[in-house]
Amino acid sequence: MVAMLGLLGLRIFEACGANIADLGEEHGHRVLKVRGKGGKVVLVPLPPVVARAIDRAVDERDDGPILRNARGARMDRHAATRRLKHLDQTADLRIPKMHPHMLRHTFVILDNLTAHNGKATRAWEDRNRVELCFTPIYAAWANPIEARFRPLRTFVIAGSDRSNHPALLRHLHNYLRWRNANARHPEGLAAQRRERARIRSERQRRWGQSATLAA
Known part of the structure; x- marks a missing residue:
């Protein structure tokens, strides 16, 4: 519930109304079909951490609501508020008037x-x-997503001999499926660490200045 509200930005009625049947895949990403205000339906991509949290909530069930209360029925906003207050007390956050809307x-x-x-x-x-x-201008080291681009180039673009863009796009989707299913794979983490180290080494380097002068 916390992941769906805080990381996806869903309203509490959207999260509580989500069903297992609303989970799917689109262009290599796991997605959730969300029904918002006015009956508007949108597909929301699921980051790996949210997908794992949803998988734990689903617990190998095939149908029914994603979020359930202590009795196994569909969670409503009142049950969600009680759950958040319990988490607040357990973590000793001491947030006054804790409610689901605060996570949006x-x-x-x-x-x-x-x-x-x-x-x-x-x-x-x-x-x-x-x-x-x-982020500040010319400060790629300050953006965490930059560390994701090097593995993408390494595993998808480098050494590739794709005949056209659709073929390259299919290869990219295959990589994204693997990446989302193996977010903690040692090879992927090692590639991200190397790229973060390279980016941080440029932290004090001015634009257009050689590495020797920057040192």
Whole structure:
């Protein structure tokens, strides 16, 4: 429940109304079909940590609601509030008036691409209770997603001889399926550590300055 509210930004009625049958796959990513306000249906990609949390909640069931209360029935907002208050007391957070809506605020780290700061992006930010956190200019080391790109180039693009873009796209989807199913694979983690080390080594290097002068 916490992962669905906090990491996906779902409303409490959207999370409680989600069924096992709403889980699926699209373009190599696991997705969840969410029914929002006004009956609007959208596909929400599931990060690996959320997918694992949902798998634990489903517990090998084939149908029914994803989230259940202590009696095994569908969880409602009252049961969700009681669960959050219990977690608050267990973790000794001491947050007054703990309720599910507090988890909907999401922070997104992104670079300074012009499209990221447009009117459409800002409108989406306001609608979905999202706060955009821009990294400093020429500071790729500050964006955690940068460490994901090197393994993508290594496993998908490097040494490839694809005849066309659709073939390369299929190979990319295959990698994403493997990556989501093996998020903690030693080979993938090692590649990410190497890329993070390379990016951090450029932290004090000015744009266009050689490595010798920067040192």
